[in-house]
Amino acid sequence: MRKNWWKVLASVLVLYSLITGFLLDVPHLPILHESIRNLYFHVPMWFTMIVLYLVSVIYSIKHLGSNNELDDLMAVEFVNAGVVFGFLGLVTGMIWANFTWGDPWPNDPKLNSAAISTLMYLAYLVLRNSMEEEQKRARISAIYNIFAFPVMIVLLFILPRMTDSLHPGNGGNPGFGAYDLDSRMRLVFYPACLGWILLGVWIATLRFRIRRLENKKFN
Amino acid sequence: MRNLLVTALVLLLTAARTFAREAGGIEMADTLRSSGKIYVVVAVVAVILLALIAYLFTIDAKVKKIEEKE
Numbered sequence: 001m002r003k004n005w006w007k008v009l010a011s012v013l014v015l016y017s018l019i020t021g022f023l024l025d026v027p028h029l030p031i032l033h034e035s036i037r038n039l040y041f042h043v044p045m046w047f048t049m050i051v052l053y054l055v056s057v058i059y060s061i062k063h064l065g066s067n068n069e070l071d072d073l074m075a076v077e078f079v080n081a082g083v084v085f086g087f088l089g090l091v092t093g094m095i096w097a098n099f100t101w102g103d104p105w106p107n108d109p110k111l112n113s114a115a116i117s118t119l120m121y122l123a124y125l126v127l128r129n130s131m132e133e134e135q136k137r138a139r140i141s142a143i144y145n146i147f148a149f150p151v152m153i154v155l156l157f158i159l160p161r162m163t164d165s166l167h168p169g170n171g172g173n174p175g176f177g178a179y180d181l182d183s184r185m186r187l188v189f190y191p192a193c194l195g196w197i198l199l200g201v202w203i204a205t206l207r208f209r210i211r212r213l214e215n216k217k218f219n
Numbered sequence: 220m221r222n223l224l225v226t227a228l229v230l231l232l233t234a235a236r237t238f239a240r241e242a243g244g245i246e247m248a249d250t251l252r253s254s255g256k257i258y259v260v261v262a263v264v265a266v267i268l269l270a271l272i273a274y275l276f277t278i279d280a281k282v283k284k285i286e287e288k289e
Contacts, residue, residue, distance in 0.1 A: 007279070011272040018268055022261045028245040202275065209282045216289060 007202050013195025017044075020188045027182060031100055038096045040188050044196035045089035046114075050156075051197045052082035052204055053121070057149040060142035072138035073211050075145060076128060079121055081204035085196075086118045101166055110167045113155035120148050 021040035029036060056078035063071035093111070094104040105111060124144055131137035160170040 004279075007276070015265060015268055015272075018264055019261055022257060022264070028247055030245055033245065034247055202279075206275070206278060206282060209286065213282070213285055213289065 006198055010195050010198030010202055013191045014199055015195075017188050017192030017195055021192065024184055024188060026185060035096060035100055036185075038092065039185065040192045042089065042092040042096055043189070044193045045085050045092060046156075047193050048196045048200035049082045049085040049089060050152075052078045052085065052200050053149055053152060055201070055204070056082065057145055060145040063138060063142045064146075067135075067138075069134070069138065069215070070212065072142065073215070074208050075142060076125075077208040077211055078204045079124060079145070080207055081200055083118065083121050083125070084203075085200055086114070086121070090114060090118065097166075106166060108160075108166045109163050110156070110160040110165050110170055113159055117152040117155045120152065124148060 017040055021037055026034070026036050056075045059071045059075040059078065062068070063075060093114075097106060097108075097111075098104040101108075124141060127144055128137055128141045131140065160167060164170075
């Protein structure tokens with residue numbers, strides 16, 4: 001149990017963010033109204049996805065150096081879990097956009113970028129499954145992953161900033177932090193992000209452990 | 220001149236009042252919270268999350284058991 005403290009922390013933080021996210025006071029803003037509370041739930045999905053992809057790319061680099069099969073398994077399972085959080089981010093964003101921007105997919109550059117980067121990681125999973133030989137599959141997908149990660153960062157954080165975007169913090173729009181992420185919201189938002197990231201890592205490591213057991217059994 | 224001043228003052232006050240109304244009058248779910256029923260929703264969502272977390276812990280324990288057997 002002593003090794004599991006971070007899983008308990010993840011549970012407590014997510015539960016805390018859920019309760020306070022509904023009950024604490026938020027800034028009164030036009031258009032957003034109560035939907036500003038989505039900040040506590042929609043944004044952590046993306047942060048979790050990015051952290052999971054980051055862990056994955058670290059293991060891909062490790063694999064190229066070590067040629068260890070377990071590093072490759074770690075990389076693929078963190079992408080597998082990351083894609084789930086990416087889809088959650090897309091769907092929750094579409095619901096939120098529908099009621100605040102008037103369209104589930106307003107062709108915002110950040111939305112299109114998010115869709116492209118999700119497809120990129122789906123391509124990674126398809127690429128892996130298309131190869132039979134394990135050594136080759138591990139090396140090629142590791143190299144693909146190392147290229148995919150910086151492209152994802154550029155797509156999500158640099159390109160939307162260079163044009164107009166509805167998202168705060170992009171295209172000359174001030175970020176949430178600039179005017180309305182006041183101290184009350186930070187009190188919920190940061191624990192929520194940390195909690196969801198830990199929860200995502202937990203799910204990814206669970207998938208990794210199951211995969212490792214499977215490999216042991218069949219090899 | 221006095222008329223002009225009074226008109227300006229009245230206009231200024233109305234403008235200030237309109238502005239104040241706009242800032243304070245944003246519709247939030249105030250009644251929802253004051254009626255107390257929002258806690259019901261929070262309780263439901265908390266139960267769902269707690270169950271899912273408990274489920275994750277049992278999966279974790281199961282995997283651990285198999286790992287120890289190996």
